[in-house]
Amino acid sequence: MNRVKLLFFAALRERMGTRTLDLDLPAGLTVHGLKARFLDEYPEMSESMKSVLIAVNREYASDETLIPLNAEIGLFPPVSGG
């Protein structure tokens, strides 16, 4: 198993009601697989997940990115700083 830490920001954090969530994933999962698994558990997040950006260990990831062991995974909307 692979224990990862999800970090939520902005609208996703508000909707989740938490900043962090620890999750046990099967080894070898991709970001795509993580999203599917996450939505199974939190179907109420499906709207927010449509435009979500995902960072794996603080680097932008694609659906194909493999999730390393003990990864830190950021989930957030397109950025709007400045």
Add this chain to the structure above:
Amino acid sequence: MNRVKLLFFAALRERMGTRTLDLDLPAGLTVHGLKARFLDEYPEMSESMKSVLIAVNREYASDETLIPLNAEIGLFPPVSGG
């Protein structure tokens, strides 16, 4: 007669050894006439006067500009601020 005040800046001020000079001019003189008259009196300034800029009452003037009564006349090199 027209008493005007000459103001010197930067290299011209240093070469003249003064910041200001009061001068009596005939009425109706142009900047060109002023330059000729000034160089008659201060021939040692001829080198400095080659690139001189002249402001009459704080506006850039040309050789044809007529000098008004009691004008304030700035004489200085091309500007180099910033």
Add this chain to the structure above:
Amino acid sequence: MQSSGLPTVFAVIEDEIDLNALLARITLVSTGAAAIFTGMVRGETKRGEERQTEYLEYEAYIPMAEEKMRQVADEIRAQWSAVEGIAIVQRIGMLYPKTPTVLIACTAAHRDTGVFEAARYGIDRLKEIVPIWKKEVSPDGGFWIEGEYAPKAGE
């Protein structure tokens, strides 16, 4: 990307942005010019739907934001080799109208070296890839502003 000892300041802060101090930190003895961009909270917005803003609430994924600021600085140096110092600072928290929220500053020996373009690139890029968000709070309520850019993997 080597930065060869040139000063690069990047930070997410909660205190006021001090332009004087930041400029001093990126000024070398060979520096003659600085281009600085600052953004501030608009209390009244006329472009698009007119609206009033009571305050903005900024949030950042701080360690990633600082890494991405460093990346923006590296991208600037790769495009404008004359740039000497770079500062990229985002203030977060509750920020009221007229308050500076972000600063991008680039220094160089001379002003015709791309410093203006470098600062402009810096703020454009920050708004694309640096993980910071703002929530706009008005008398009618609040909403998160969502950007339009989707960074590619590894970008």
Add this chain to the structure above:
Amino acid sequence: MQSSGLPTVFAVIEDEIDLNALLARITLVSTGAAAIFTGMVRGETKRGEERQTEYLEYEAYIPMAEEKMRQVADEIRAQWSAVEGIAIVQRIGMLYPKTPTVLIACTAAHRDTGVFEAARYGIDRLKEIVPIWKKEVSPDGGFWIEGEYAPKAGE
């Protein structure tokens, strides 16, 4: 040229240039962006003949300089109508390396309104028509720097 109550700061000063204070003076409730240029004394110059500078001595024809700064601000507003506030400040006296000597700042609601170009125009124009001069003092002596621009009558 009407400036319709928009803030325009122009000054020849002997004290330090305070970027924070100047920015605050040209920030309106509708302002969201500022482009600021500052020039500083270079202690080492590599372009052209390499040289060291101990300090610069700045001199101004103060009342005319302030009138010409006002004119530069008017020219900026005529070209970039979105510009809200403008600050143009020159520091004079003996100024040592790394010291900011001049500031041009323009504010607007948004950054894509020409504020960068307006600030760039402001510093270019200041160096053409605002009567200020600098004498460069080095270990070997001093010389007045002479500009290259000859303003037309009434310019």
